[in-house]
Amino acid sequence: MKYFMLLFTALWLVACSGNNGESAENxxxxxxxxxxxxxxxxxxxxxxxxxxxxxxxxxxEIFDMKCNACHKYDERYVGPALGKVTQRRTPEYVxxxxxxxxxxxxxxxxxxxxxxxxLMKMPNQSVDEKDARNVLEHLRDxxxxxx
Amino acid sequence: xxxxxxxxxxxxxxxxxxxxxxGNNEAGGGALSGDAASRVYxxxxxxxxxxxFVSGGFSGQLAVYxxxxxxxxxxxxxxxVDPEKGWGYTEETKPMLMTSHGFVPWDDAxxxxxxxxxxxADGKWVFINGNNTPRIxxxxxxxxxxxxxxxxxxxxxxxxxxxxxxxxxxxxAGTRFSVPIPQEDVSIQQYSEKFxxxxxxxxxxxxxxxxxxxxxxxxxxxxxDLARAGKGPxxxxxxxxxxxxxxxxxxKEINASQNDKDFIVAINWKKCAELAAAGKGSMMNVDYAHNxxxxxxxxxxxxxxxxxxxxxxxxxxxxxxxxxTPKSPHGCDVDPSGELIVGGGKLATVIPVMSFSKMLKAIxxxxxxxxxxxxxxxxxxxxxxxxxxxxxxxxxxxxxxGKGFAYTSFFVSSEIVKWSLKDFKVVDRVPTYYxxxxxxxxxxxxxxxxxxxxxxxxxxxxxxxxxxxPELTQSAQLFDISGDKMKLLLDFPTIxxxxxAVACPADMIMKNSKKMYQITENKHPYATHKxxxxxxxxxxxxxxxxxxxxxxxxxPDNIEGVKVGDKVYWHVTNLEQDWDVPHGFAVIxxxxxxALIMPGETCTIVWEPKKAGVYPFYCSDFCSALHQEMQGYVxxxxxGSGQLTWNKx
Numbered sequence: 001m002k003y004f005m006l007l008f009t010a011l012w013l014v015a016c017s018g019n020n021g022e023s024a025e026n027x028x029x030x031x032x033x034x035x036x037x038x039x040x041x042x043x044x045x046x047x048x049x050x051x052x053x054x055x056x057x058x059x060x061e062i063f064d065m066k067c068n069a070c071h072k073y074d075e076r077y078v079g080p081a082l083g084k085v086t087q088r089r090t091p092e093y094v095x096x097x098x099x100x101x102x103x104x105x106x107x108x109x110x111x112x113x114x115x116x117x118x119l120m121k122m123p124n125q126s127v128d129e130k131d132a133r134n135v136l137e138h139l140r141d142x143x144x145x146x147x
Numbered sequence: 148x149x150x151x152x153x154x155x156x157x158x159x160x161x162x163x164x165x166x167x168x169x170g171n172n173e174a175g176g177g178a179l180s181g182d183a184a185s186r187v188y189x190x191x192x193x194x195x196x197x198x199x200f201v202s203g204g205f206s207g208q209l210a211v212y213x214x215x216x217x218x219x220x221x222x223x224x225x226x227x228v229d230p231e232k233g234w235g236y237t238e239e240t241k242p243m244l245m246t247s248h249g250f251v252p253w254d255d256a257x258x259x260x261x262x263x264x265x266x267x268a269d270g271k272w273v274f275i276n277g278n279n280t281p282r283i284x285x286x287x288x289x290x291x292x293x294x295x296x297x298x299x300x301x302x303x304x305x306x307x308x309x310x311x312x313x314x315x316x317x318x319x320a321g322t323r324f325s326v327p328i329p330q331e332d333v334s335i336q337q338y339s340e341k342f343x344x345x346x347x348x349x350x351x352x353x354x355x356x357x358x359x360x361x362x363x364x365x366x367x368x369x370x371x372d373l374a375r376a377g378k379g380p381x382x383x384x385x386x387x388x389x390x391x392x393x394x395x396x397x398x399k400e401i402n403a404s405q406n407d408k409d410f411i412v413a414i415n416w417k418k419c420a421e422l423a424a425a426g427k428g429s430m431m432n433v434d435y436a437h438n439x440x441x442x443x444x445x446x447x448x449x450x451x452x453x454x455x456x457x458x459x460x461x462x463x464x465x466x467x468x469x470x471x472t473p474k475s476p477h478g479c480d481v482d483p484s485g486e487l488i489v490g491g492g493k494l495a496t497v498i499p500v501m502s503f504s505k506m507l508k509a510i511x512x513x514x515x516x517x518x519x520x521x522x523x524x525x526x527x528x529x530x531x532x533x534x535x536x537x538x539x540x541x542x543x544x545x546x547x548x549g550k551g552f553a554y555t556s557f558f559v560s561s562e563i564v565k566w567s568l569k570d571f572k573v574v575d576r577v578p579t580y581y582x583x584x585x586x587x588x589x590x591x592x593x594x595x596x597x598x599x600x601x602x603x604x605x606x607x608x609x610x611x612x613x614x615x616x617p618e619l620t621q622s623a624q625l626f627d628i629s630g631d632k633m634k635l636l637l638d639f640p641t642i643x644x645x646x647x648a649v650a651c652p653a654d655m656i657m658k659n660s661k662k663m664y665q666i667t668e669n670k671h672p673y674a675t676h677k678x679x680x681x682x683x684x685x686x687x688x689x690x691x692x693x694x695x696x697x698x699x700x701x702x703p704d705n706i707e708g709v710k711v712g713d714k715v716y717w718h719v720t721n722l723e724q725d726w727d728v729p730h731g732f733a734v735i736x737x738x739x740x741x742a743l744i745m746p747g748e749t750c751t752i753v754w755e756p757k758k759a760g761v762y763p764f765y766c767s768d769f770c771s772a773l774h775q776e777m778q779g780y781v782x783x784x785x786x787g788s789g790q791l792t793w794n795k796x
Contacts, residue, residue, distance in 0.1 A: 065666060069678040069697040069722055069796075078700065119772055123698055126663065126724035 016113035039107040040096025045133070047091050051141045059131070059138030066125040067135065073142060078120060086143045091136055097122065098132040186627060187637045189216040194657075197589050197650045199602065200259045200273050201623065204644025207254040209275055209286060214589070214600060214650060215625055217639030225284045225293045226254030226277045230740030234293075237742055238716070238751040239671075240440075242449035246280050246298050247434040255279045257306060257646040258373075258585075262315040262356070266378040266485075266594035270655035272356050274309040274318050281305030282436075283320055283349060285356055290661040294440045297358045300433035300455055301328045301345035301365075307387050309349070312376040313594075317361070317416060320347040321371030321387050328365060329431070338396035342368035346387065347455075348416060348423075357439065362423035362456040363431075364414065364467065367520045368394055370403070371412070373478055373544070378594050379485030381503040383417035386488050388472065388479035404494055408471040408527065411479050411490055413506060415466040419458060422466070428458035443670040445748050460521035469519060470506065471527040472499050478544035478585075482553065482568060483594045487532055489545040489553060498542050498555055500571060502532035533571040538564050543584060544647075546591030548598030548628055554591075556583040556603065563603060563626065565633060577633040579624055582606040588628070589650035597652060601626045601633065604645035611638055621645055662726035664747030671749035673718035678702045683791045690715045690791065696730040696744065697722040698771040701764070703793035704779030710789050711759055715781070717742070720749040731767030734781070741767045756783040 063071075073083030085094060089110075097104050097111070101124040104111045115121065127135065189195055195213025203210055207227030211220045228235030228244065235244045235252055244250055254277035262272040272294075273286045281299040286292065299305050299320045307321025325342040327333055333341050343365050350361040374387035392409045395402030422428070433455050440447040460467055470488075478491030488501040508514075509529040516524045541559030548554065552574070555564050561582050565575040585604050589597040603624040612620055620640035627634040666676060675681050675693040681702045684691045690713050695702050701719070709715060719732045723746040733741040734754050742750035756762065766777035 064677040064679055066722070066724060069695060069700075069702065078698075120698065121771065123723055123728065124725045126665075 040100035040103045042095040045091035055134045055137040056141040059134030062131045084143045086140045183636045187215040199650040201648040202646040206643030228252045233742045236740035239446040242447040243438045245449040246436045261649045266313045268651045276308035283309045296438045298435040300435040307371040307374045310374045313382040317348045325368030339394040375481045381485040385414045385416045387412040388476035390475040410469040411472045413468045418466040427462045430454045431457045469524040480545040491542045498535035500532045506530045535571045546588040549596035556586045579603040585647040587648040666747040674749045675720045678796045694719045699773040699777040706793045707782040708791035715754045718751045733767040734764040735762045759785040
C-alpha cells in the first residue's frame with residue numbers, strides 16, 4: 001500500500017500526457033510550459049548554420065557503437081526513435097541526455113515522463129563531450145536529410 | 148572435601164596459572180571495552196579506512212576486506228577456477244591456469260605481498276604464491292584481476308614466496324620441499340645427496356609489472372620457509388628462513404626438529420643479479436609456464452619456457468650466507484629501519500633478533516663457524532642484536548608499528564606479544580582465539596607502517612561462531628594498537644585459510660580503481676563493437692556467435708542452424724559503458740560456467756549441445772527492470788544444411 005502511494009505521488013508530480021512528444025507534431029503538455037530549465041552540465045550549445053559533415057560522420061561512429069543498440073532512427077525500440085529528435089528537443093537536452101544522463105533522469109520532467117513510458121533508465125555510456133557534440137551533429141544531419 | 152569441590156579448586160588453580168603466564172587478559176574472553184563496536188562500525192554508505200588483502204589458503208584465491216569493519220568485498224580468483232566469474236572456464240581465462248603439468252584448477256595460496264616503491268606499499272599490485280604447483284601470481288589493483296601467473300621450475304612447494312624487494316625489483320620464490328634437481332627417479336633415501344633447494348628470483352618490470360624468472364640459486368636440500376627483503380641499509384639483501392637442516396626425509400615433525408639451530412639465509416640479491424647478468428652460472432633446461440593476461444584483448448596467453456639461469460654457491464661467493472637461528476624458524480622479518488632481522492623459531496624459547504650491521508662485520512671479520520656445501524655459516528653471537536626472553540610458545544611471525552615496537556604471533560600459546568625494539572623487552576600480550584598463524588599491521592612489513600591495527604589470522608575458531616558442521620570458518624581478529632595496550636575490537640570470518648595478509652590505506656587504491664573497460668579500446672579478436680556487426684559464422688563444426696549485450700537484450704537473440712556436434716563459441720561483448728553494469732551469459736546444459744562480462748569487455752563460453760531442440764540463454768546478472776526479459780533462443784538440429792540464420796539488427 002505504501003509503495004502504491006509513493007507511485008501514485010510520483011505520477012501526480014509528473015503529469016504526463018499520453019503521448020510524450022515522441023513525434024515532432026504532437027507537443028506534450030509539459031513542453032507547452034516553455035521556457036524550460038536546462039538540467040545537466042551543458043547549459044549552451046553553439047549550433048552552426050549548416051551541418052558539419054566531418055563531425056556528423058564521427059558522430060555516426062559513436063552512435064552505432066554506443067546508442068544504436070537501443071535507439072533506431074525511425075522506430076520506437078528500447079528507447080525512443082531519434083531520427084528527428086533534434087526537431088523536438090533542444091541541442092542542450094540532447095547533449096545532457098548523453099553526457100549527464102543521471103541528472104536528466106532525476107530532474108527533467110520530459111525525461112521523467114519518458115521513464116514512465118519506456119520503463120528503462122537510459123544508461124550513461126561514458127561518451128566524452130566532443131563525441132557527444134558529434135552525435136548531436138549526426139542527429140541534426142539525419143533530421144535534416146529526413147525532411 | 149567433596150570430589151566436586153576438589154575439581155572446582157583444581158580448575159581455579161589451573162586458570163590462575165594460565166592467567167599468571169599470559170599476564171594481561173584485559174581484552175580476552177568477551178570482556179571488551181564498551182566502545183569496541185563503535186570503533187569498527189562503518190555506517191551504511193560510508194567506507195572503510197583500509198583495504199585488507201587476505202590469502203584464501205586452500206581456496207587458492209585472494210579475499211578483499213575492509214578495515215576496521217571486517218566486511219568482505221570481493222574474492223579475486225587467482226589459482227583456482229571460479230565459475231561465478233567464469234575464471235578458468237572462459238576461453239579468455241583458461242590459459243591462466245596452464246602449467247607444465249597441464250591445466251591445474253586449484254592451488255594453495257599463502258602469502259600476498261604488495262608492490263613497493265622506496266620500501267613503502269604503493270597500491271599497484273599484489274603478488275601471491277601458489278604453494279602446491281609452484282607459481283607466483285600478480286594481481287592488478289586497478290581492476291582487481293589476476294594479470295599474470297609464472298610457474299617456478301625446480302621448486303616444489305613454493306612457500307617462501309613472493310616477498311618483494313624495496314622497489315619490487317624482484318619477488319622471490321624459495322622451495323619448501325627440496326627435490327632432485329633436475330628431477331630424476333631416485334631412492335628417497337638419497338635425500339641428502341640428491342635433493343636440492345632452488346631459490347628463484349623473479350624480476351618485475353617496474354612499469355608493466357611483468358614477471359621474468361631471472362635466476363635461481365641452487366642450495367642444500369633444506370625446507371625454505373619464509374622470507375623478507377631488506378630495506379634502507381639492507382635493501383640489497385633478501386633474508387629467508389629455513390628448517391630441516393637435518394635433511395630428514397621422513398617423520399619430519401621429529402626428525403627435522405633435532406638441531407638446536409637452523410638458518411636464516413642471507414642473500415645479496417643485487418650482487419647475485421649482477422653476476423647472473425654477467426653470465427655467471429649456467430643455463431639449465433626446464434619447463435615452466437608463463438601466463439599473461441592482456442588488458443587490450445581481454446584474453447590470456449600461455450607460453451612454455453625452456454631455460455633458467457642457475458647459480459651455485461661457487462658462482463656467488465660473498466653473496467650467500469647462513470645465519471644460525473633457533474629452532475625450526477618460520478618468520479624472518481625485517482624492521483622498518485632495515486637493521487634488525489627477527490627470526491620466528493617455532494620451537495624456540497626466545498625470539499632472536501639479528502643485526503644487519505653486525506652481520507656485515509661478521510662477514511668482513513670472517514666469523515665463520517663452518518661451511519655447508521660451500522656456504523659460510525656465520526657465528527650466531529657475532530650477528531645477534533639480542534634475544535627476547537620468555538616471549539611465549541611457538542613464535543611465528545613479526546610485524547612492526549613504526550613506533551618502536553614489534554608484534555609477534557605465537558601459535559602454541561595463541562597470543563600476540565608486543566615487544567620493544569630498543570631493549571627487546573615484552574611490553575604487552577593479548578590472547579587470540581585460537582592458534583594464530585600470521586599477523587598483519589597495515590604497512591607493517593615496510594619502512595612506513597600505518598600502525599593503527601594489528602590483525603590476527605587464526606587457524607582455529609572452535610566455539611567462536613555458530614557451528615556449521617565439522618568444518619568451521621577460520622577467522623581474523625582485529626586489535627587496536629594505537630595505545631599502550633592492545634585491544635580486541637572484532638572477530639570476522641575469512642574464506643579458506645587466512646595465511647598472510649597485507650593492508651594499506653583505502654585512498655591509495657580507490658583513486659585508481661577502474662570503472663569499466665573502454666569499448667573503443669577493446670581489441671579482442673572476437674569483439675563486436677556495435678550491434679550492427681552482430682552475426683553468426685560457421686567454420687566447419689565451429690559456430691562463432693558475435694553477440695552484444697546491453698540493458699536489456701542480447702543481439703542476436705534468435706539463432707537457427709546449429710547442429711548437434713557443433714562447438715558453439717558465444718563471444719559476448721558487453722556494450723555498456725557505465726560503472727557496475729556487468730551482464731551475465733548462461734546457456735542451458737553448458738559444461739563450464741556462466742560468463743560474467745564487464746562493461747566494454749568480451750568473454751567467450753563454449754557450448755556443445757548434445758540433443759536437437761530449442762534452448763534458451765539468458766542474462767544471469769540482474770541488470771535492469773527488464774532483466775527477466777533479457778533472454779533468447781538457439782535452435783539445434785540433427786543434420787540439416789547447417790546454414791545459420793539469426794535476427795539481424
